Amino acid sequence: xxxxxxxxxxxxxxxxxxxxxxxxxxxxxxxxxxxxxxxxxxxxxxxxxxxxxxxxxxxxxxxxxxxxxxxxxxxxxxxxxxxxxxxxxxxxxxxxxxxxxxxxxxxxxxxxxxxxxxxxxxxxxxxxxxxxxxxxxxxxxxxxxxxxxxxxxxxxxxxxxxxxxxxxxxxxxxxxxxxxxxxxxxxxxxxxxxxxxxxxxxxxxxxxxxxxxxxxxxxxxxxxxxxxxx
Numbered sequence: 128x129x130x131x132x133x134x135x136x137x138x139x140x141x142x143x144x145x146x147x148x149x150x151x152x153x154x155x156x157x158x159x160x161x162x163x164x165x166x167x168x169x170x171x172x173x174x175x176x177x178x179x180x181x182x183x184x185x186x187x188x189x190x191x192x193x194x195x196x197x198x199x200x201x202x203x204x205x206x207x208x209x210x211x212x213x214x215x216x217x218x219x220x221x222x223x224x225x226x227x228x229x230x231x232x233x234x235x236x237x238x239x240x241x242x243x244x245x246x247x248x249x250x251x252x253x254x255x256x257x258x259x260x261x262x263x264x265x266x267x268x269x270x271x272x273x274x275x276x277x278x279x280x281x282x283x284x285x286x287x288x289x290x291x292x293x294x295x296x297x298x299x300x301x302x303x304x305x306x307x308x309x310x311x312x313x314x315x316x317x318x319x320x321x322x323x324x325x326x327x328x329x330x331x332x333x334x335x336x337x338x339x340x341x342x343x344x345x346x347x348x349x350x351x352x353x354x355x356x357x
């Protein structure tokens with residue numbers, strides 16, 4: 128199933144519109160609609176549209192500012208919300224979601240070069256920060272994932288020989304997850320390139336801009352509940 132349908136766009140000299148063009152338009156508009164957090168007609172806002180949007184934001188580096196303020200205003204006007212919602216607020220949220228999708232894909236590519244996933248790396252790092260040993264439930268809480276997810280991560284890392292399970296010294300019925308010597312060595316091997324690439328990723332920001340950005344991220348993080356609260 129494609130992300131668009133071929134045709135002609137009125138008013139541009141009859142330029143033929145291909146799947147790529149409509150994929151971008153549909154994805155931008157659908158994502159703005161979804162991020163507005165209002166209950167309008169979402170009949171077309173399904174997994175297919177989301178996949179199209181993610182494909183757009185992760186494969187079109189020439190258009191880092193999409194979607195546009197005009198599109199946000201158009202969506203709000205369509206649903207009679209222009210007097211209630213600041214289009215720039217919607218635009219900030221939408222672009223943050225787009226950046227998150229792009230960063231998520233790039234992160235997996237990054238860790239794959241080390242034979243890891245982002246989740247497996249975070250679990251190893253959490254163990255190292257805790258002097259090498261944590262319970263599965265504590266790991267799930269630190270990583271912000273379910274117990275089932277953390278079990279899958281542990282299983283994979285155990286197969287790689289990077290962690291092991293052993294009986295808890297405090298409760299013989301429970302187990303703890305331990306960072307092995309091989310796991311600690313893996314982190315040491317990954318560190319130079321990993322942290323170097325992280326620094327390069329934000330290299331366009333000055334020291335002062337990084338401080339401002341950290342403050343902004345903290346404030347945005349406090350607002351995430353607006354998407355999940357009842």
